[in-house]
Amino acid sequence: SFVPDIILRVTSEQRTIAGMSQTYPLVNGSYPGPQIELTAGQRTWIRVYNDMQGDNLTMHWHGLSQRVAPFADGTPEASQWPIPPSYFFDYEVAPDTGDEGTYFYHSHVYFQAATASGPLIVRGAASPYQYDEEIVVFVGDAFNKSGDDITQGLLANPFVWSGEATAILFNGHSGTTNYNGTNATSPFDPAVFNVQPSKTYLFRFIGGQALSLVTFGFEDHSNLTVVEADGAYTKPATTDHIQIGSGQRFSVLLTTKSEQELQSSGKKDFWIQQENRNRPASLVAFSVLSYDNSTSALSPPAVNPLSLPQDVTTWLEYTLQPVTPDDFPTAAEVTRRITITPVQVSNGSLIWAQNNLSWTEATAPVPYLVSIYENGESAIPNYNASVANYGWDPVSKAWPAKIGEVLEIIIVNDAGPSGGFDQHPFHFHGRHFWDIGSGNGTYDPVENEKKLAGFTPATRDTVWSYRYQATGDMYQLLGWRGLRVRVTDAGVWMFHCHILQHLIMGMATTWVFGDYKDIIQNPEMMQGYLTYGGDVYGSDSN
Ligand code: C2O
Ligand code: CU
Numbered sequence: 001s002f003v004p005d006i007i008l009r010v011t012s013e014q015r016t017i018a019g020m021s022q023t024y025p026l027v028n029g030s031y032p033g034p035q036i037e038l039t040a041g042q043r044t045w046i047r048v049y050n051d052m053q054g055d056n057l058t059m060h061w062h063g064l065s066q067r068v069a070p071f072a073d074g075t076p077e078a079s080q081w082p083i084p085p086s087y088f089f090d091y092e093v094a095p096d097t098g099d100e101g102t103y104f105y106h107s108h109v110y111f112q113a114a115t116a117s118g119p120l121i122v123r124g125a126a127s128p129y130q131y132d133e134e135i136v137v138f139v140g141d142a143f144n145k146s147g148d149d150i151t152q153g154l155l156a157n158p159f160v161w162s163g164e165a166t167a168i169l170f171n172g173h174s175g176t177t178n179y180n181g182t183n184a185t186s187p188f189d190p191a192v193f194n195v196q197p198s199k200t201y202l203f204r205f206i207g208g209q210a211l212s213l214v215t216f217g218f219e220d221h222s223n224l225t226v227v228e229a230d231g232a233y234t235k236p237a238t239t240d241h242i243q244i245g246s247g248q249r250f251s252v253l254l255t256t257k258s259e260q261e262l263q264s265s266g267k268k269d270f271w272i273q274q275e276n277r278n279r280p281a282s283l284v285a286f287s288v289l290s291y292d293n294s295t296s297a298l299s300p301p302a303v304n305p306l307s308l309p310q311d312v313t314t315w316l317e318y319t320l321q322p323v324t325p326d327d328f329p330t331a332a333e334v335t336r337r338i339t340i341t342p343v344q345v346s347n348g349s350l351i352w353a354q355n356n357l358s359w360t361e362a363t364a365p366v367p368y369l370v371s372i373y374e375n376g377e378s379a380i381p382n383y384n385a386s387v388a389n390y391g392w393d394p395v396s397k398a399w400p401a402k403i404g405e406v407l408e409i410i411i412v413n414d415a416g417p418s419g420g421f422d423q424h425p426f427h428f429h430g431r432h433f434w435d436i437g438s439g440n441g442t443y444d445p446v447e448n449e450k451k452l453a454g455f456t457p458a459t460r461d462t463v464w465s466y467r468y469q470a471t472g473d474m475y476q477l478l479g480w481r482g483l484r485v486r487v488t489d490a491g492v493w494m495f496h497c498h499i500l501q502h503l504i505m506g507m508a509t510t511w512v513f514g515d516y517k518d519i520i521q522n523p524e525m526m527q528g529y530l531t532y533g534g535d536v537y538g539s540d541s542n
Pocket of ligand 2: 422423424425498499503
């Protein structure tokens with residue numbers, strides 16, 4: 001009989017995170033969940049049990065293309081029926097050769113990803129970079145309501161906001177000292193990263209937070225080199241601080257001080273200072289880079305050691321390039337440009353709509369892939385109708401694209417009728433896209449081509465649509481972010497804001513790449529699915 005390679009069990013348990021005791025969905029009883037290690041070019045079967053009571057579940061392998069296993073992408077209403085309580089689903093998780101890098105997994109149901117999530121590392125060919133050790137840092141944030149309460153409020157009429165994040169978490173620890181200008185109420189419990197002198201560390205930072213755009217730096221260690229973004233190696237990019245949002249990953253080389261440098265500094269512990277950006281609540285938090293394995297209780301620094309930049313819109317923009325050329329589509333190759341304008345709309349509740357379409361549970365009564373499997377060609381969205389309607393088909397509410405198309409998607413960040421304005425980390429499932437930059441004002445293809453001349457953008461799976469602010473006030477300016485997508489992999493792929501609150505408020509689009517024959521008549525894609533993965537209703541006999 002079939003034996004899965006890895007087993008994950010999601011439970012709902014009482015825990016204290018950042019001083020707040022709540023019921024949290026957890027993977028194998030911990031937050032972050034266990035680190036999963038996969039091998040590039042090799043399929044792994046992961047059985048996910050829903051051991052929660054009363055809540056559905058799916059598990060998504062964030063950043064993996066899943067091009068040979070679209071049925072195992074873990075998206076409710078898109079790739080599968082959700083797993084009901086006391087059932088399991090067998091996921092075929094298949095990183096490609098060349099996918100070595102940093103990823104994560106998380107539930108894709110409502111607010112569960114805030115804690116039902118964990119690191120996923122793809123190993124394989126040797127890294128082009130040398131280092132001695134690696135340290136995985138799972139970034140998170142905390143709220144003073146349970147995920148169920150947050151979800152209910154966001155979907156309620158009248159709308160109830162989740163509240164702002166009350167803590168920044170590194171590997172589940174909160175060294176938060178400042179909450180909205182006052183002292184934090186959570187105990188000071190910073191993550192401690194033990195290092196040795198004169199060694200090079202690869203820090204794998206994973207943006208597992210729900211809401212916060214987090215900026216951080218290392219006290220007296222400003223020699224940071226970004227070498228990977230979203231699962232792809234980049235040419236070395238030096239910086240003195242890192243900025244990471246929900247869904248993003250960056251790997252960073254840091255060479256520690258020599259014994260001599262340590263002695264002259266007179267210190268063995270250095271702060272890692274973390275702050276959030278562009279939210280009404282300002283958080284300041286700390287972790288520790290420790291050269292002496294200090295386990296003694298620490299108290300927060302009297303004075304913040306770093307002054308981190310306030311502006312977020314320029315960090316490594318037009319900077320990250322792939323180590324090897326990666327087939328970046330030129331402007332001439334683009335077959336279709338789609339402009340997507342997400343705006344906040346008040347309808348009693350508050351929703352986000354993309355070109356007038358907001359995602360709700362009712363949008364796809366049957367998950368698109370399941371519907372295509374059952375109903376065939378007739379379930380494929382109408383391409384011509386979508387082209388005439390800002391990109392989406394009015395009947396199926398999906399965004400179709402044909403294999404072979406090269407899309408240029410421009411996200412326009414503008415204030416909507418309710419006046420709501422925010423920043424958004426946009427994440428595409430499926431194969432990664434090329435980030436063609438961002439700016440304030442309106443996208444000007446001619447001007448942007450000048451910036452792209454001689455530059456090969458890195459592939460990404462999550463990039464920010466920023467809010468541009470005139471210095472010194474909250475005046476909010478129009479801005480854009482551009483991406484190019486080669487439509488190569490048939491399947492159903494979500495493209496959404498990775499801020500969990502916004503996703504729940506409808507900030508998602510679902511794309512159908514290819515047609516019936518591309519998806520269902522592809523024996524490679526269907527074989528594993530039909531043999532093992534298709535049975536959402538396999539009952540929990542364990
Ligand atoms: Cu990490 Cu659709 O999500
Ligand atoms: Cu958003």
